[in-house]
Amino acid sequence: MNKQSDTIANNLASTVTRKVSVAIIGAGTAGQNAFRQASKVKDDIVIINEGFWTTTCVTVGCMPSKLLIAAADRAHAANHSAEFGIHATAQIDGKQVMQRVRDERSHFASYIKKQVESWPEDKKIAGRAHINQQGLIEVNDELIEAEKIIVATGSSAFIPDGWADKLGDTMLTSDMVFELKDLPKSMAVVGAGAIGLELAQAFSRLGVEVTLFNRVKRVAGLKDDDINNQAIDCLNRELTMHLGSEITDVSTRANEDENGSTAVIDYKNSAGESQRWQGEYVLVATGRRNNIKQLGVENLGVELDDKNRPKNLSKKTGQIGDLNIYIVGDANANIPLLHVASDEGFSAGSMVCENKKDAYIRPPAIPFSIVFCSPQIVNVGMSLPEIQQDSKLEYVIGKVSFDNQGRSRVMGVNCGLLHIYGCKKTDRILGASIVGPDAEYIGHILATAITNDLSIKAMLDTPFYHPTILEGLRTALRDVQYKMEIPYQSQDAQEDSF
Template sequence: MNKPSNTDSAEQKITRTVSVAVIGAGTAGQNAFRQASKTRDDIVIINEGFWTTTCIQVGCMPSKLLIAAADRAHEANHSADFGVHATTQIDGKRVMERVREERSHFASYIKKQVESWPEDKKIDGRAYINQQGLIEVNNELIDAKKIIVATGSSTFIPDGWADKLGATLLTSDTVFELNDLPKSLAVVGAGAIGLELAQAFTRLGVEVTLFNRVKRVAGLKDDDINNKAIDCLSHELTMHLGSDIKDVGTRHTDTQDHPEQTAFINYEDSAGEARQWQGEYVLVATGRRNTIKQLGIENLGVELDDKNRPKNLSIKTGQIGDLNVYIVGDANAHIPLLHVASDEGYSAGNMICGNEKDAYIRPPALPFSIVFCSPQIVNVGMSLPEIQQDPELEYVIGRVSFDNQGRSRVMGVNCGLLHIYGCKKTDRILGASMIGPDAEYIGHILATAITNDLNIKDMLDTPFYHPTILEGLRTALRDVQHKMEIPYQYHDTQEDSF
């Protein structure tokens, strides 16, 4: 690698020279290391902390394990309308114990894979790139021809909150270590993590209050879908949307001669009234941020913007301009999702092979996100604001409500709305946004259609079995076609209810 010159620094002794150094052993880093190892023997992977992944350790898997327990409890407690009456007893310690047990089970597969890698290619420690562009880690100084940065992200905590809240502060990195369910909990942030955990803890009997600075949930950009999401979720969630948190802290109280520490949040509600929340814990779910700035990445010639995102990033490979530097996964802050990190790591690992022409590069991932609250929230492809900002796009919105959709009503999950954004010039789907039952499956179908360039007629020629929730997708597609003024034999914009 071309190292920046620095005549003021003392000459340092290089302890190892390698073709490739991968920094970070999460989803992106592990994929990059595996692929690069197929063509390069002189390679190292450097990692600080756990050698599994964010998804397995503190993200996707433990949160879904908690949601699974919560859904069991919710169904048992809300079956009276079906003539089924039950009383549940929730064992909070067992709930949290199972989350960790199953998490360990999933992590064991990753650990076995990592253990199979040669020991001399794994370095456990914090890497720093010095002014000569060399990697300092432990007592080593490594000269790498190419560097793949996959250092992931860490939870974001507002300034001063950690000191003010102390032991009452939780994040998605620590919440799964609780030995028991708390009695009360404030969740700050109504993004994917905040929504999922707030609802899960609510369904498990915790008194939860959800705060968000804006009157939006899950980052939804379609106003109608956002409003419907708030309507559906507010049936069981206590939400203070549009609230402005002024201060946080703790106070000591004596309860039956036992001193306790209570957290508090001082805030203004959406009407501007000063209010206070008090409870056991504050779960901060205000997002995650990459940590590459502290890596010394600028010493490789990488420029960052004001949000620490690398400039000149290739979304296909993660390469930074013409530098021999690749930044992949959450580290590049492009689309912080596991499947994107996996593809970016795979592509970067392939790029370092000698014959770059034949390297297999996975195409950029289609924007596709799922929030596993109930009802689920899905966004696929272009968002409505993105479409509206492009004067060349002539679009229509196909719509279906799930409030009276047949199978949804049968199942008692009939709250939801789907918008499909169709392009009138091409008869193709530009994107979609949805809250509703089975949204994860509808989202996958729409993502497949966009990826494979299927037109609306192609979609409607596909069988839709009756009675299924997926019939709602057909109704929305028919509405798209009707608004495009394309004749169709079975045109019907009504909901598939019966």
């Protein structure tokens, strides 16, 4: 080592306040799993976190949104039971609705907080971390040198440029909406992805005048045109949607009583005509972006693409190439779902352990997504465009409509369509797309079948109880089987078990 190198090394040594084997940045689902797993072997470990020490799911995502949906479903059932001979009008207490959302959210969060509180205080640092040019972690007054770093900094709601300033207090995101003390009178929801659809329908069912905007004529990111069209048809029955619209500007105007402001959206509808919406709030649901841009991971040799996604990412472990850095959960922008973040955190926490005997690396999850609107929307496995792009795949599409499916009609939820993509060569399920009642359960069964390599025959050999909505799955599977056997004389199957 030359004299200059000695000087640099000595300077670094004199400024480092802590040396650890593993540093975890972020204490959400992925970070907590990584910390627990790595702590089984490593003692010199630290976890750094800015903001709440719970998870996105519990605090601003899965759980509060489902609490709101649960209230909305109760109201909808009360208000829409006339066909059963039951006539009622729900009296909705908006303040109580929103208070229950927060109370139950706190209940779920308390279990996570209790766990975090059990961790040694000297291993927890509350503050914003930054990786400097020397690859050291700067946080508060500390400078930490870590042999391995796990980045689990999560994601934040994306807001188009300038919207926050133009809309001011009339703008909401999914990170803010559950703090409302009461239900508003009106709301625009921008974005028809999972977050936008769920919240738009929930607020609408709770009596809020909701208008949903989306720049393309698609909902929930559906890639199967028939499923997308069916989903739009089902949702249009109770939700005002402007699909294929272009928002040209957002602004506010002062209310006549000088109490607050009214939100304004100027847009062009799908026919290109200029229109204006005005209301109380604009809920921006244009997706989420990973919180990694300002962290300084490039100082560790990590390259990001134009969307701030890490290059050379192992989807199995979260490791970046052969670097001693792992990026997991929403931070890597791979599959931003809780069960994926949990698995990735577990895997990364295992990989940094020297005791590889106990390091169980879980296989990558198959694509699996659920939108908890009504009817529910589910995608499992390969999408139809992915299958069509592979010229080597011979496939058929097994179909069932839920419009006349026995149990669905009995329950008054008979709107939906299921497509199962079957491989003719292997007799296996490649993927599926669903909009329909109980789609979350049908999706889980199909995900299990794909994960465990079950054949169509094996699926059909299992019992389907009558009368259940799941019989629709059997009908679609039978259609797959039929079309595989008689490829040029196939027809769409209908549920025949009444």
